[in-house]
Amino acid sequence: MSNYGKAFALMRDAAQGPWRDYTRHTFVEGMKDGTLPRAAFLHYLRQDYVFLIHFSRAWALAVVKSETHSEMLTAVATVNALVAEEMQLHIGICEAAGISHEELFATPERAENLAYTRFVLEAGYSGDLLDLLAALTPCVMGYGEIGTRLASEATSEVYRDWINTYASDDYQGACKAVGELFDQALTRRIGEDFAASPRWDRLCQTFRTATELEVNFWQMGLTP
Amino acid sequence: MSNYGKAFALMRDAAQGPWRDYTRHTFVEGMKDGTLPRAAFLHYLRQDYVFLIHFSRAWALAVVKSETHSEMLTAVATVNALVAEEMQLHIGICEAAGISHEELFATPERAENLAYTRFVLEAGYSGDLLDLLAALTPCVMGYGEIGTRLASEATSEVYRDWINTYASDDYQGACKAVGELFDQALTRRIGEDFAASPRWDRLCQTFRTATELEVNFWQMGLTP
Amino acid sequence: MSNYGKAFALMRDAAQGPWRDYTRHTFVEGMKDGTLPRAAFLHYLRQDYVFLIHFSRAWALAVVKSETHSEMLTAVATVNALVAEEMQLHIGICEAAGISHEELFATPERAENLAYTRFVLEAGYSGDLLDLLAALTPCVMGYGEIGTRLASEATSEVYRDWINTYASDDYQGACKAVGELFDQALTRRIGEDFAASPRWDRLCQTFRTATELEVNFWQMGLTP
């Protein structure tokens, strides 16, 4: 079981159904056993690159919405990891498949993609850091869980690079750091007993909606 | 032909395909000839009520983003019209159909609905008044065009109330006011020759994306 | 004693010193006994007009940041009251003094003025509705208290119009509505026992800072 903090564990449990649909989606299982068509994977990767542009912007918004130096540092580190590392992974795999950086950046954004990032950004703009983190964590942590599971369960080498990225110590460390940020940000704003706060249900709802948008994102990946 | 200002006419022409798909959608034609199932209409209306909550918030954001007294006044008037009048229409029709205001407010938001309003709000938060207006106008003006056309073409009385709302002098006046606001806001920020500005293509793209999200919204209406 | 709700009373008590400096400022006492120079008053009124433009934008942001229909309605009503009524008072008095609407709108904004409204707007953009309301209430409620007190204590008729505006049933009703909005918004987000929430101190600090910026605003009024 992943260990990404207390708030994440509670929110995941409150969104059990969508969480399973997301982390065990056909697309994911297709990476596990190597049956996922290459065209679907590259289509997904291009959309995910566009996703990461806006997701990085959302993490930059977390810097803006920070109230302490420590909150700022974790959010800045995450922006750096996304812009400098994760986006590079996509550029590398795509270039190896003959898709140039220019083509990648110009990928037309699908509605399922746009829905997700705009939801996250708007949650952040309209709310405070907690609303934003509730919308950001399903992506960060879900990929962490999927990476860990597929690293041990994968029966094919086809998508090993992708799997290793998210199973890596670097990525798992980022998940833990985000989990700590979330727990501390919650404690600072609504107290240690998160679930007793009147805000808890709404935050869980934001987490659940983001999780459902992840499901739609994988589904889009299957329909290039 | 509608007369909602110069910028709108140019942007609509640049998004011709999606604009036709939006304003002549099966859902719309079903209101015209009365063949649209009542369940689909009520489902749409409930989603549209949730839509209007966020759309009103987006118009309030236009007040925040205003640079002149005149921009503020038009945006404030639109918020009032939405909150005080258009939302009342939905409450009224729904109550007549046995759906209480509480049920209406608690309608679970569909992904196609959420995608649209978050796109509009994020465009406004991240950009200036022009980016926001480019995302707001397809809904305002499209309903104006549909209302006018169906008022003369409708062959059934079933959806006459809905049609009359958007064909009314009040609503048509609002469309003209928004058209003037848009033209003046553009002139103030990028000059009278809109289409010559380097920003024009991006603004047209925002308008086009919002139009495509309207198509998805009608489509959702057909699948309760 | 004013009766503008529970949260306001608590926050005012926590900012006792600045609150006294604000509501009993030399400028205010000069309106009470009529010794305030006319030039200072007109200078203040012009700055206050510019202030109200941005303050109305901040209340429109409260609409954007609302989570319930009831929150939206109170915020919309306040925007209307500010834009349609309070700003008209300024336009009227200034016109009677030979200052045109154009001159009024073009008033160069003083640093003490700018500091205040940008602080309020930024608190709202970066935080949620509670952070925004904590920054908005000192102005709304303070003028309500000053109006009520001066209505009974004034020994001169010179500034009676100004006093009557803020002592009026309309304005006092608005203060009560804002007080209820604040109490309900707090209850919804951090529970009924406001002061027990970890956010309370920061919200009180925002209220206190806004109060200090009110003191600076009056001080500016004395130095045309």
Add this chain to the structure above:
Amino acid sequence: MSNYGKAFALMRDAAQGPWRDYTRHTFVEGMKDGTLPRAAFLHYLRQDYVFLIHFSRAWALAVVKSETHSEMLTAVATVNALVAEEMQLHIGICEAAGISHEELFATPERAENLAYTRFVLEAGYSGDLLDLLAALTPCVMGYGEIGTRLASEATSEVYRDWINTYASDDYQGACKAVGELFDQALTRRIGEDFAASPRWDRLCQTFRTATELEVNFWQMGLTP
């Protein structure tokens, strides 16, 4: 003469008076000849640390408001430089003077300080990247000009560390990068002939106001 790009040169010329007051302020001249009292310097440094927290947040907002990968990269690099380097300088000098990091972070924010950062953040939130950059550049570039001038004109070693930071190749390189970002962001949004755009005057006004707020900041530095 500094070489921080075309837009900066034009805006500085349009704000000549305030620019001179800012870059040749008594505080600055006191660092040049070493007559600035140590207490004033440390007081300024503590306020500047609080300033940098919010200024870093404003640069993070520039990441959020970016429309291209290149805009994002420059803005991310600037956030990193501010958070990782410039703030460290302050921590180091203050610690050497017996002021702990905790004390530093807890410095009560002066009104002149708050006015400036909230103005910058609000300009960014309400406008697009151009409005934000017009508010951000006076600080970045002004310190660059002051550093360069004092490096050659200083007649005392007392404030050599501070001077060297801003005269350094690193800092000067950052100024050039920001200058290029600004020129390219302007070209992308309002065309190469900046000054011909209807937005130019307003952008220059934002730059001028930020410059005036820099003058007030130095002035505050003289009054611990």
